[in-house]
Amino acid sequence: MLSTSDLVSRIQKLMSSNSLEEARPLCENLLRQEPNDIYALTTLIQIDLTQNNYNQVIFYCEKLLAIQPANLQLHQVLARSLEQLSSSDPSGSSLATVLEKLPGAYSSRLLYGRALELQGDMFGAGRQYLKAVKTAQAKGFWLNEASTAPWCRQYVAYALGFINKYKVNLGYQWLEPLWQRFGKTEMERVTKAIQMYTGERPLVLADPRQQPNYLYVPDLPLTPVFDRNVLSFAEQYESATTSIQAELKQLQEQSKDFKPFQEGEEGKSLTAGGAWDAYFFYRHGKTYTEHLAQCPATAQALSQLPLVHIREHAPEVCFSIMQPHTHILPHRGATNSRAVLHLGLDIPDHCRLNLPGIAELSWQEGKIFAFDDTYLHEAWNKSDNTRAVILADIWNPYLREEEQIALTELIEQIGLLNQQTKAVLS
The missing domain is CATH 1.25.40.10 (Tetratricopeptide repeat domain)
Incomplete structure (x- = not known):
């Protein structure tokens, strides 16, 4: 040669x-x-x-x-x-x-x-x-x-x-079958959401503090923190706390698959002072079957929740572990179509979840709360002990079932479009 x-x-x-x-x-x-x-x-x-x-x-x-x-x-x-x-x-x-x-x-x-x-x-x-x-x-x-x-x-x-016209036309291509199935009146909020996404309609936020980075559904009640009375599953879910705590303790004793919640540079930019670890049951639409099998009581409790199941998107469900002296820095979530549900499992003093200018929430062992993470939020553990909760993406309680079905299909369509573009960029 x-x-x-x-x-x-x-x-x-x-x-x-x-x-x-x-x-x-x-x-x-x-x-x-x-x-x-x-x-x-x-x-x-x-x-x-x-x-x-x-x-x-x-x-x-x-x-x-x-x-x-x-x-x-x-x-x-x-x-x-x-x-x-x-x-x-x-x-x-x-x-x-x-x-x-x-x-x-x-x-x-x-x-x-x-x-x-x-x-x-x-x-x-x-x-x-x-x-x-x-x-x-x-x-x-x-x-x-x-x-x-x-x-x-x-x-x-x-x-x-x-491209601007193409995205508008694509939005109609996605919406037409949903209008036929459910009617335009039932799909009014969903239609506005897609029209805002495609640029046909200007993005107008009812509360400027609420800034989703993916999809905004208008005309929902403004609820940074959801009232317990709209979470119909609350008592049943909380009743499983002892069994869930036992399974978490067993995992911690066995050092089972706890990983940084966000890895790489993104993870470094999200926390300060300590570490934020997780044991995932679902993430980005992927089901961690072995983890669910390892925790049957937790899996059973989760199956009763209105989790957001969207292919390659949701839900995100995990044991969320904040090590001592960890600060999860202010950040926002993707869409107000969901709520982030927390159940307190191991809660030392001096731990808070803060929505700046709105509310400061305290976890309580065996109790839930749910909030809209499109509002700026942060969390800290200022104690010398570990804080543990289980967090889960659930549907915004004010969305009707037809809207949940429609949003599932639409977000999958948006994801497919983005995936095709990413395939070129990679």
Whole structure:
């Protein structure tokens, strides 16, 4: 096998003698050895440009731009090649092939979206425009005029407008079957929530202190802390406290699978002074079957709760352990469609959950409370002992069953859309 330097030397000689087709396999060989070799990529672009192989030019340009994103000359070559390929292949099939190999090629995806739109595939175009914009912006491009190459500014501006209409239309596509099943009147709050999410309706918060970072359901009673009388399961759940405490104690004695509630940098930014650990029964829609089997009394008690079961989203249910002198820093939750339910298990003095400017709550052993975590909240354990509760995501008690069903389906649809975009970004 020839070394990298020998390959480069041979390619240079062949290019100087205009032996392009002999140089091509050597460039490809060099790329197999060094997948991001700039000289090989640049030379292949040069070779394919002379032969009007625009799909290959685009492929190698996109690959090189991932290494040299600010190369303006390369952007210009890509722009001309995309325009040529769009004319010769209006179906966009060649661009689709490029994207299969390079899903992060946001410029090619932008033009692929345009091809789909011209063919009348509006939802397909919307998906591609959305993926293109999110991918570019995640890499620091298309955030404003300065971060957008001149050739594609008009395309990006158009795509942004199209995305707004696409999201509105997508919202109606999601809502129509729900209106047919339950009626528009029954779905009024859900409809407004989706219209706010898609941007058709402005996001207007009834209480500005309440700031969900995912989905807001309007017209619900403003209840930062829920009255006990709307939690119909309260006494039954509290009656299981002794059995739940016994299972928690057994786990702690066996050092069973307690992990940081949030790992990595996110976890570090969420706590100060001590540690916040958890033993999960459910998280992000995943069921921890072994953990439920380990704690049958707890599992039985949880099965009686109105937990929010949404694929890949909810619920979050766990033994929540605050080590001594831990401060869980102020933060907010995702949506007011849920309430966060706490049952006190092991509660030393000097422990509080605080909703700044609203209420300071004290856990009590064997007692529950539920709050709306879209309000800013924090918690602390200023004692020398461990604080333990079991927390669970339940439906906001003021949502009707039909609304719970509708929101489950809608959040899964939103999640699928976001998942498709994340697959491109990863």
